[in-house]
């Protein structure tokens with residue numbers, strides 16, 4: 758399907774947006790990964806978890822023709838025993854990165870990442886990081902092409918795979 762570019766907007770999630778629509782988009786995007794046997798939280802994202810995530814960070818959405826087709830969440834560093842790197846000073850953690858399957862491979866995800874980096878810089882963050890399931894090698898390579906470096910590996914308690922943690926300084930972006 759060809760993306761109707763003029764109708765595409767990348768913007769912060771707003772009060773008038775529907776959390777249900779956003780949760781459904783995330784579940785739909787992550788479903789094929791769950792089908793590979795990877796226990797990704799996005800595939801079973803509940804309304805309650807989404808609201809907590811929205812409250813703890815900044816959410817960007819891609820909207821096309823009045824429909825939410827993509828999203829990216831940005832949250833500050835946090836303490837976790839699984840990955841000390843994610844508590845680094847100035848770190849913006851990018852997660853819940855999703856584009857509806859019928860809109861994938863048309864650059865929407867890249868527009869969200871670019872906008873996310875600009876947004877994070879404006880918010881005063883100095884570094885961007887995220888983790889990617891190790892089996893999704895194409896995505897790890899994608900982040901490396903975006904200038905990130907592998908800085909750590911993490912296995913979350915709820916997941917059945919290891920993730921690659923990649924990061925880059927925003928000043929170098």
Ligand SMILES: CC(C)(COP(=O)(O)OP(=O)(O)OC[C@H]1O[C@@H](n2cnc3c(N)ncnc32)[C@H](O)[C@@H]1OP(=O)(O)O)[C@@H](O)C(=O)NCCC(=O)NCCS
Pocket residue numbers: 786787790854855856857860861862863864865866867868888889890895896899
């Ligand atoms: C990751 C995701 C958000 C990318 O969105 P997108 O709109 O397809 O992104 P883009 O079109 O800008 O493509 C970005 C890169 O994704 C990679 N990619 C996406 N889908 C792919 C696929 N099915 N096979 C191989 N590579 C793929 C490519 O490397 C591509 O870069 P390239 O075109 O320079 O090779 C989307 O594929 C998605 O929702 N996936 C499911 C959820 C997920 O994996 N989230 C990220 C977890 S870290």
